[in-house]
Amino acid sequence: xxxxxxKLDESIVLxxxxxxxxxxxxxxxxxxxxxxxxxxxxxxxxxxxDIKDSNIAASKDDDINAVSLLSSMLKK
Numbered sequence: 001x002x003x004x005x006x007k008l009d010e011s012i013v014l015x016x017x018x019x020x021x022x023x024x025x026x027x028x029x030x031x032x033x034x035x036x037x038x039x040x041x042x043x044x045x046x047x048x049x050d051i052k053d054s055n056i057a058a059s060k061d062d063d064i065n066a067v068s069l070l071s072s073m074l075k076k
Contacts, residue, residue: 004012011021018040023031034042 006012006022008022008025011019013019018034018036021033021035023033025031036042
């Protein structure tokens with residue numbers, strides 16, 4: 001992991017088209033601005049974990065009858 005220190009209004013450039021800028025620092029909270037192409041997905045890590053947990057829970061709740069019905073419908 002690369003660790004960099006940045007001050008207010010300083011930035012980091014990733015590749016040719018992604019810039020991360022320190023927008024504000026207040027009471028231990030750092031706000032970052034990210035300028036990237038629309039094709040680049042930007043997701044907070046805690047949301048990614050929530051999505052992962054939801055997907056795991058949903059996969060455990062599968063009803064075998066529903067899966068069989070869906071399978072037969074797709075074969076038509």
